[in-house]
Amino acid sequence: MNYKAVVAELVAAKLPELNAETVAELLEYPPNPELGDLSLPCFKLSKQLRQAPQQIASRIAEQLDPHPAIASVEAVSGYLNFKLDRARFAADVLGAVLREGERYGSRTIGAGKTIVIDYSSPNIAKPFHIGHLRSTMIGNALYKIHEFLGYTCVGVNHLGDWGTQFGKQIAAFKLWGDADKVEREGVEELLRLYVKFHEEAEKNPALEDEARALFVKLEQGDEECLRLWKWIIEISYREFNKIYGLLNVTFDSDLGESFYIDKTGAVIEELEAKNLLVEDDGAKLVRLDEYNMPPVLIVKKDGATLYHTRDIAAAFYRKKTYDFHKCIYVTGSAQSLHFAQWFKIIELMGYDWAADLVHVPFGQVSLEGAKLSTRKGNVVLLEELLQKSIDQTLQIISEKNPSLENKDEVARQVGVGAIVFNDLSTYRIKDVVFSWDEVLNFEGETGPYVQYAHARCCSVLRKASGTDSIEAPAVTPEQAALLTHPSEQAALRELYLFPERVLQAQQKLEPSIITRHLVDVAQSFSRFYHDCPILVDDEGQRAARLGLVKAVQTVLKTGLALIGLEAPQKM
Incomplete structure (x- = not known):
């Protein structure tokens, strides 16, 4: 049952000036459950209704029609507070979660609509560092969230496999490279050569000219340059696939920038035909002064051509290939102007689907306040970070649960989960200062905390069944209605909110909404576990509480999957 909708309909029936949808948007969940389960702040209606907030609240409370889902209504200090019928709420929420299982919270709002999501997109010949983690995992989560809500999703890894940096990389290899060492050490050696090039170019600027000349040769199809370019891409793919394997991230397309080179000509011709191109000292540009x-x-x-040209060509290709409802680009906020510019150009070209191009920016990742830079070698390699987290997790497991089966696999799930959860806990637009201590801290509101809550649920269910099964016995509505203890109700409330939080995460393109809510679910379970004995003699109470454990386990597993984390059954 959608309790917001129920309350909104009841209130709107007594306020002809407002419709139920408007009222629903105003409703809040009080931070203190003692005040009520839902609250209408009448301050927001005072101007429109020309009455004091308390008068409005009191009038509605007196006139409101009774409803079996509402236990009481009270006007307090300008708020209209609603308390739900506890037994009915418990039976309704628990029944919904157990009935729908891991589809609880899913919807079909995206049916027939395709969402293209461009994320991760590292540059070839450069290492996968912590700065790439945000785009990769935010995009991966948005993919899973949209898919959960019924959309057809296309994940695109738009690899940076073209540009003048390849002239520099080829020049560096020709001057100082060793093919065997590159094969052996991969991107790490390519990075060393790239950094060396910039160090030497500061002393000898002529190297920059040499690099530009090599890139021109690459563009013209020089056999040797093409061979080196393809080899560098192959070396880079090996590195990237190792990282994606650890993160459990996949893509539907990995067409890089180079794929669109032969498609930029049509874009340039159309811009010229529509009088949008201006010549400036031999170059061609689009003015956006107004x-x-x-x-x-x-x-x-x-x-x-440049990034803008290739991005425009890629957008046309994606529209023609996928006929997308939205095309989402997950990149750092530093690129906001870049996207605003070429989105505007497509609009000026006369295409109304320009409004369906969406930039999802995220904050900058810095290393103790210093901006990450591959040119200077100032990076924390992601593989190193993930492996360190996995190793630390394995050490903790070996100390606390030495007999655990599949320790290595659980350490991978929890170690990687700690890094990803930490990243997705932050509101995406906020800047992040990387700290080894913070990222590898497993205490408090962390991924391992949520995963452990899931594992504890599984442990309770196994103990109850006397087998390895984590299924709960059937729960009747009458048994579910017994869950009226404040800690039981608090856990149920978090379960009830889960579908709403998933929808909010999709609407705001903000995975951290789910991440933070999973902490709330885990904390509510911890309080319930502490306050309410589960394996009691009373058959009805036992069934209801085991049903609640199963419901929490289900929602934790579903929520973790939506943000790209696994849910170990044992830890």
């Missing part, structure tokens, strides 16, 4: 944005360079003097 939109308070700097001009966008489309074609350089030497005829080469």
Whole structure:
């Protein structure tokens, strides 16, 4: 039952000035359950209804029609507070979770709509570092959340496999490289060569000209340059796939920038035909002065294209290939202007689907206040971070639960989960200062805490069944209605809120809403576990409480999956 909708209908029936949808948007969940389960702050209605908030609250409370789901209504200090019938609420929520299982919270609102999500997109020949984690895991979570709500999703890894940096990489390899060492050490050696190039170029600027010349040769199809370029891509893929394997992240498409090179010509021709291109000292650009944005360079003097040109070509390809409802780009906030510019260009070209292009920015990751830079080698490699977390987790498991089966696999699930959960706990637009101590801290509101709550649920269910089964016995509505203890009700309330939080995460493109809610679910379970003995003699009480344990386990597993984490049954 949607209790917000029920309350909104009851209130709207007594306020002809408002409809139920408007009232539902105003309803809040009081932080203190003693005040009520739902609350209408009448301050927001005072101006429209030309009455004091307390008068409005009192009037509605007196006139409200009774409803079996509502136990009481009280007007307090300008708020209209609703308390739900505890037994009915318990039976309703528990019944819904146990009936729907891991589909609880799912919807079909996306049926028939395709969402393209562009995320991760590391640069070839550069290491996968902590700065890439945010795009990868935010995008992965958005993919899973949209899919859960019925959308058809297409995950795109738009690899940075083109650009002048390849001239630098090829130049560095020709000058100082060793093929055997690159094969052996992979991207780590490519990074060393890239850093060395910039160090040497500061002393000898002529190296920059040499690199530009090599990139031009690459663009012109020089056999040797193409061979080195393809080899560098192959070396990089090996590295990336190791990381994606650890993170359990996959993609539907990995077409890099180079795929769109031969598709930029049509974009340039159309821009010219629509009189949007302006020539400037041999280069071609689009002016966006009237939109308070700097001009966008489309074609350089030497005829080469740029990121903007290739991104526009990629958008046209995706629209034609997938006919997307939305195309979402998950990148750092530093690129906000870049996306605003080329979104505007597609709009100026006359395509109304420009409004369906969405940039999802996230805050910058810095290393103790210093910006990450592959040129300077100032990075924390993601594989190193993940492995360190896995090793630390394995050490903790070996000390606390040495007889645990599959210790290595559980350590991977929990160790990787700690890193991902830590990253997705932060509101995405906030900047993040990387700290080894914080990331590897498993205490408090962390991924391991939530995963442990799931494992504890599984342990209770196994103990109750006397087998390895984590299924709960059937629970009748009458038995579920026995869950009226405040700690039971608090856990049920968090379960009830889960579908709403999933929808909010999708609407706001904000996975941290789910991440934070999982902590709330785990904490409510911990209080329930402490306050309410589960394996009691009373058959009805036992069945109801085991049903609640199963419901919490189900929602924790579902929620963890939505943000890309696994849910170990034993820890």
